Amino acid sequence: MKAGAFAYERPSDLNAALCLMAKATGMVKIIAGGQSLGPMLNLRLVEPELIVDITGLSELKQAERSGDELVIGACITHGDIEDGRIPDVTRGAMQRVAGAIAYRAVRNRGTIGGSLSHADPAADWVSALSALGARVMLRRICDQRR
Amino acid sequence: MPLADSDSSSDAKAGSGQGVGARLLRKEDDRFMRGRGQYVADIRLAGLQDVAFVRSPLAHARITAIHVPERYRDVVFTAADLVGVKPIRAVSGLPGFKISEQPVLATGKVRHVGELVAMCVAPTRAEAEDIAASVILDLEELPAVYDMLKAREAGTALVHEHWGDNIFLEGAFEVDIAPAFDAPIKVTREISTARQCMSPLEGRGVVAAFDHRLDQLTLYTGAQMPHIVRNGLSDCLDIEQGRIRIVSPDIGGGFGHKGILLPEEVCLAWLAMRKGHIVRWIEDRREHLTASANCREHHYDITVYADRDGRLRGIDCEATVDSGAYSSYPFSACLEAAQVASILPGPYRMPAYRCKTFSVATNKCPILPYRGVARTGVCFALEIMLDAVAVECGIEPGEVRLRNLVSPDEMPFDNITKKHFDSGDYPQAMRRALAAIDIAAVRDRQRRGEPDGRLIGVGLSIYCEQAAHGTSVYAGWGIPMVPGHEQANARMTPDGGLEIRVGVHSHGQGLETTLTQIAYEILGIDTAKVRVVHGDTAITPYSTGTWGSRSIVMAGGAVATACIEIGERAKHIGAKLLQLDPATVTLHGGRVHGPNSSVALSEIAHTWYRRPQDLPPDVDPGGLESTSGYKPQRDSGTFSYAAHAVTVAVDPDLGDVEILDYVIVEDGGVLVNPMIVDGQIYGGLAQGIGTALYEEMPFDTAGQPLATTLADYLLPGATEVPEPRLDHMETPSPYTMFGVKGIGEGGAIAPPAAIANAVNDALRPLGVELRHSPISPHRIVGAILASREAERSTA
Numbered sequence: 001m002k003a004g005a006f007a008y009e010r011p012s013d014l015n016a017a018l019c020l021m022a023k024a025t026g027m028v029k030i031i032a033g034g035q036s037l038g039p040m041l042n043l044r045l046v047e048p049e050l051i052v053d054i055t056g057l058s059e060l061k062q063a064e065r066s067g068d069e070l071v072i073g074a075c076i077t078h079g080d081i082e083d084g085r086i087p088d089v090t091r092g093a094m095q096r097v098a099g100a101i102a103y104r105a106v107r108n109r110g111t112i113g114g115s116l117s118h119a120d121p122a123a124d125w126v127s128a129l130s131a132l133g134a135r136v137m138l139r140r141i142c143d144q145r146r
Numbered sequence: 147m148p149l150a151d152s153d154s155s156s157d158a159k160a161g162s163g164q165g166v167g168a169r170l171l172r173k174e175d176d177r178f179m180r181g182r183g184q185y186v187a188d189i190r191l192a193g194l195q196d197v198a199f200v201r202s203p204l205a206h207a208r209i210t211a212i213h214v215p216e217r218y219r220d221v222v223f224t225a226a227d228l229v230g231v232k233p234i235r236a237v238s239g240l241p242g243f244k245i246s247e248q249p250v251l252a253t254g255k256v257r258h259v260g261e262l263v264a265m266c267v268a269p270t271r272a273e274a275e276d277i278a279a280s281v282i283l284d285l286e287e288l289p290a291v292y293d294m295l296k297a298r299e300a301g302t303a304l305v306h307e308h309w310g311d312n313i314f315l316e317g318a319f320e321v322d323i324a325p326a327f328d329a330p331i332k333v334t335r336e337i338s339t340a341r342q343c344m345s346p347l348e349g350r351g352v353v354a355a356f357d358h359r360l361d362q363l364t365l366y367t368g369a370q371m372p373h374i375v376r377n378g379l380s381d382c383l384d385i386e387q388g389r390i391r392i393v394s395p396d397i398g399g400g401f402g403h404k405g406i407l408l409p410e411e412v413c414l415a416w417l418a419m420r421k422g423h424i425v426r427w428i429e430d431r432r433e434h435l436t437a438s439a440n441c442r443e444h445h446y447d448i449t450v451y452a453d454r455d456g457r458l459r460g461i462d463c464e465a466t467v468d469s470g471a472y473s474s475y476p477f478s479a480c481l482e483a484a485q486v487a488s489i490l491p492g493p494y495r496m497p498a499y500r501c502k503t504f505s506v507a508t509n510k511c512p513i514l515p516y517r518g519v520a521r522t523g524v525c526f527a528l529e530i531m532l533d534a535v536a537v538e539c540g541i542e543p544g545e546v547r548l549r550n551l552v553s554p555d556e557m558p559f560d561n562i563t564k565k566h567f568d569s570g571d572y573p574q575a576m577r578r579a580l581a582a583i584d585i586a587a588v589r590d591r592q593r594r595g596e597p598d599g600r601l602i603g604v605g606l607s608i609y610c611e612q613a614a615h616g617t618s619v620y621a622g623w624g625i626p627m628v629p630g631h632e633q634a635n636a637r638m639t640p641d642g643g644l645e646i647r648v649g650v651h652s653h654g655q656g657l658e659t660t661l662t663q664i665a666y667e668i669l670g671i672d673t674a675k676v677r678v679v680h681g682d683t684a685i686t687p688y689s690t691g692t693w694g695s696r697s698i699v700m701a702g703g704a705v706a707t708a709c710i711e712i713g714e715r716a717k718h719i720g721a722k723l724l725q726l727d728p729a730t731v732t733l734h735g736g737r738v739h740g741p742n743s744s745v746a747l748s749e750i751a752h753t754w755y756r757r758p759q760d761l762p763p764d765v766d767p768g769g770l771e772s773t774s775g776y777k778p779q780r781d782s783g784t785f786s787y788a789a790h791a792v793t794v795a796v797d798p799d800l801g802d803v804e805i806l807d808y809v810i811v812e813d814g815g816v817l818v819n820p821m822i823v824d825g826q827i828y829g830g831l832a833q834g835i836g837t838a839l840y841e842e843m844p845f846d847t848a849g850q851p852l853a854t855t856l857a858d859y860l861l862p863g864a865t866e867v868p869e870p871r872l873d874h875m876e877t878p879s880p881y882t883m884f885g886v887k888g889i890g891e892g893g894a895i896a897p898p899a900a901i902a903n904a905v906n907d908a909l910r911p912l913g914v915e916l917r918h919s920p921i922s923p924h925r926i927v928g929a930i931l932a933s934r935e936a937e938r939s940t941a
Contacts, residue, residue, distance in 0.1 A: 001430040002272035004279070043432065
């Protein structure tokens with residue numbers, strides 16, 4: 001149960017990360033908390049050529065409230081939400097969901113963005129955020145969409 | 147949490163504070179609690195390289211080719227390279243036993259998923275796995291034998307073609323069954339237990355090194371029975387035993403999983419000698435779940451005959467055990483099923499009995515005896531049947547048991563299969579359990595109903611645990627390992643300390659503490675100054691090792707015997723120092739006493755080692771060191787036992803089971819350290835709850851194991867294991883030193899039966915009876931839905 005060989009990059013801004021992904025020719029995987037990807041790598045269920053670690057992207061670690069809308073960065077952890085370290089517009093609903101995800105060690109590292117992009121049907125955020133009417137903002141090298 | 151007034155007798159014995167009966171804190175816990183235990187994976191030796199195995203992805207297939215990339219030719223090894231290495235053979239002497247040969251690397255065919263095909267060696271495990279991934283196997287898939295009952299049918303695929311069928315061994319035992327047939331009560335059921343993986347915290351691991359100075363292979367391996375591993379390794383590699391040293395360091399859980407000779411051990415030993423450098427393999431969790439030994443898969447077709455008052459008239463049973471593809475060394479493929487026939491009647495009286503058993507080969511990993519061995523399945527089957535009899539007779543389940551249990555005035559008691567019960571009061575244990583769980587209160591609560599709609603049930607089970615059974619019993623099984631006299635070496639050090647060397651291994655049993663308590667009991671040397679050395683064939687006496695709840699009886703008896711011998715010699719020297727007649731001195735409190743004077747053992751040790759000029763001329767030249775052997779007066783085993791009682795709440799919509807109360811009344815004879823016994827019962831209970839409610843290794847029809855991670859193979863966690871209420875009885879064994887009995891496995895035997903009976907008691911109003919472990923939400927809801935469906939179709 002050891003991952004196969006892969007290249008590893010930890011860019012420091014979002015554009016650099018997007019460029020790395022655009023340039024890559026083989027399979028690329030993004031890692032943040034690694035709570036799903038880690039075991040998948042070790043079981044060799046995925047064998048990417050490049051892993052882009054996005055935990056150095058400060059843009060993705062922010063959460064901002066504007067009016068009734070809350071924008072949460074992909075690298076915000078379940079623990080950040082559980083502990084109330086980011087603003088809330090759901091009257092505690094997200095806090096309660098976050099606090100029930102796996103166990104604390106997973107919540108310390110696992111991120112909301114990772115949970116949504118991995119989209120395991122058993123994951124909490126996929127259904128909880130749908131129920132809350134959340135939208136996802138996607139970025140690529142020179143484009144973004146909702 | 148002990149029930150009040152349960153251990154007054156052990157408190158009395160604990161007067162000395164350190165001897166037999168004392169609740170002494172465990173000496174080994176200092177290193178464990180500080181994270182300083184040393185396990186195989188902690189061993190770091192210079193030049194070590196890692197091994198990864200290429201394992202079979204198929205359950206049953208012919209190997210047509212193994213393609214090794216040219217660049218890895220020197221670091222990948224297959225069966226073709228292992229010239230002269232013999233397969234693992236665990237033969238039973240029972241008539242009709244069919245022999246399987248387990249190649250250490252597959253030859254010709256693969257017979258289970260995960261079977262070793264090639265080994266790859268590299269500086270790191272990750273690189274070794276890369277190499278393993280580059281090896282291509284050409285396999286011609288064969289139909290898999292995945293179901294032990296279908297495997298018994300004619301015309302099915304064969305695991306070992308030359309056998310002509312898939313039966314390792316068929317057995318039969320009968321005592322006059324015919325008179326039971328006209329009994330007024332006849333209850334017939336099909337009962338089964340799931341296949342399990344033992345799942346100790348630490349998996350298997352091997353480090354192998356060859357020492358050219360000593361011309362000796364050292365194999366570090368987490369082994370419950372290091373001397374037996376040496377026997378097996380010597381056989382497979384055809385090298386002298388003196389050239390092999392087995393070191394078994396700290397072990398993170400044995401439970402039987404580390405009581406086997408692994409093909410990986412043989413492979414690594416061969417590789418270390420071939421390559422001349424140190425090699426290591428550490429089992430990962432996926433290997434453990436999919437490719438390591440399994441346990442527990444039993445099936446029973448059973449009929450119980452009784453009178454209307456619940457008295458047993460006889461049992462008629464056909465039991466099948468799925469032994470997997472190979473007979474594992476040393477316990478063999480048939481020990482489990484053959485035991486079923488002899489232990490099924492347990493502590494109950496009955497005039498008639500018949501049991502047929504089948505040990506069946508399938509395309510699954512071999513089975514190993516897991517804590518409780520066959521007893522967990524047997525107890526599950528029989529105790530579910532007793533509840534069914536109780537329902538049929540309209541009698542409380544507790545009462546049915548009390549009417550059939552052997553009574554204390556019949557002790558010692560030979561049951562219908564001639565198992566010799568040394569001592570005990572089984573009805574008292576059951577009565578105490580019934581009182582503690584408060585059956586009447588539970589029945590009241592059931593009548594009132596629960597506000598949340600859950601159903602309450604109470605369940606019982608009782609069993610006996612034969613332990614430390616020796617030569618006569620194992621000679622009968624005829625397996626590669628028959629225990630004889632157990633030996634211990636005791637040696638005083640020049641400063642008055644004591645070293646004890648034993649061939650058994652301690653891995654959770656607390657022997658590093660309890661054996662010092664026994665030494666203290668004899669010699670009075672402070673337990674802090676007594677060291678127990680184990681886990682190394684180079685420096686310990688031969689032993690079959692730690693299994694069968696035998697160590698405290700056997701190694702404890704041996705330590706006592708060796709200490710008595712040293713004590714006698716010390717008295718002789720002490721008398722000289724006191725200028726007294728040796729006949730007038732006594733030994734207690736660590737000193738040799740005369741009428742008016744005394745001398746410390748440390749002074750005597752100093753004299754023997756460092757001032758021999760002061761010794762009496764007729765001193766025993768053996769000095770203050772003795773290797774002594776021990777066997778109980780009878781070697782048919784000690785019988786400890788326990789009554790378990792549990793109250794559960796079952797959610798009929800979700801199938802969720804909550805344990806509300808759990809009572810255990812156990813009798814393990816005289817307890818050397820009741821605190822350690824409590825711990826063993828807690829641990830056993832946790833595993834029993836796993837068997838009852840969670841653990842299952844399912845296979846598909848291609849023989850693929852389906853629970854490949856711990857997300858699929860469910861183990862009970864802290865929130866699933868309640869704190870039981872414990873009550874101790876202490877009926878000494880008449881045959882052993884101090885009256886001790888083996889107790890290590892018992893906690894894991896009774897819970898599946900008690901919990902199943904409790905769930906069935908809860909669900910009886912719904913017409914549901916669960917008879918297959920684990921009693922998962924899926925099975926509970928499925929049974930309730932099936933019962934409703936049946937009701938609708940009859941209405």
